Amino acid sequence: MRLPAPGWNFEMLPFALKKLLFYAYKRGMMSMFGCAFCQIAAHKKPADILYEDEHCLVFRDIHPKAPVHLLVIPRKHLVSLNEGSEEDKALLGHLLIVVGKMAKDQRIDGTGYRTIINTNAEAGQTIFHLHIHLLGGRILHWPPG
Ligand code: 5GP
Ligand code: ZN
Numbered sequence: 001m002r003l004p005a006p007g008w009n010f011e012m013l014p015f016a017l018k019k020l021l022f023y024a025y026k027r028g029m030m031s032m033f034g035c036a037f038c039q040i041a042a043h044k045k046p047a048d049i050l051y052e053d054e055h056c057l058v059f060r061d062i063h064p065k066a067p068v069h070l071l072v073i074p075r076k077h078l079v080s081l082n083e084g085s086e087e088d089k090a091l092l093g094h095l096l097i098v099v100g101k102m103a104k105d106q107r108i109d110g111t112g113y114r115t116i117i118n119t120n121a122e123a124g125q126t127i128f129h130l131h132i133h134l135l136g137g138r139i140l141h142w143p144p145g
Contacts, residue, residue: 037129041075051102055094058102058134067137068106068113072099078130080119099134108136116144 039045040059047059050070061069072095078084084092096115103109113136118125 035077035127035129037071037073037127037131038077041073050105051098053098055091056098058098061133066135066140068108068135070102070106070134072102072132072134074130079128080125080130081117082119083130095132099132102134103136106134106136112136112140114140 036045040047040049041057047062049057049059051058054075056072056074058070058072061071074088074091074095076088076091078088099115100109103113113134116133116135117130118133
């Protein structure tokens, strides 16, 4: 009987290397290897940016699902809310304040808007850099699919 060809997997790496990779991932260092939103934040990838400050930026979603569909992202590469910690308390609060300001700016504060944060694959997260969707300008049904 033929044995399956030996394949590479993460488990085979020595423990110290695994720890190092995990640490680098958590600290956001892996983002330098191609996170689209880090690249937008660094102005290395084009985007329709409507607002930016020291901590965050806001740009239009490339595939809008509503007349207003903005993404609010921290400059810091946080993968998702799963990574949120006490250290990020002020940052996460700041993102929500910016959402409110953008809603006013886009004149959807009166009619209504929805904020969404997808976390991991089953919730539909496709970009693994934390982002808040801000949707408005049409009637949004409930519950979402
Ligand atoms: P998620 O599915 O992770 O919650 O949301 C990712 C969102 O980012 C999607 O709505 C997608 O259309 C948007 N998106 C993905 N890549 C880009 C990009 O390169 N530029 C912009 N502006 N939006 C993007
Ligand atoms: Zn990133």
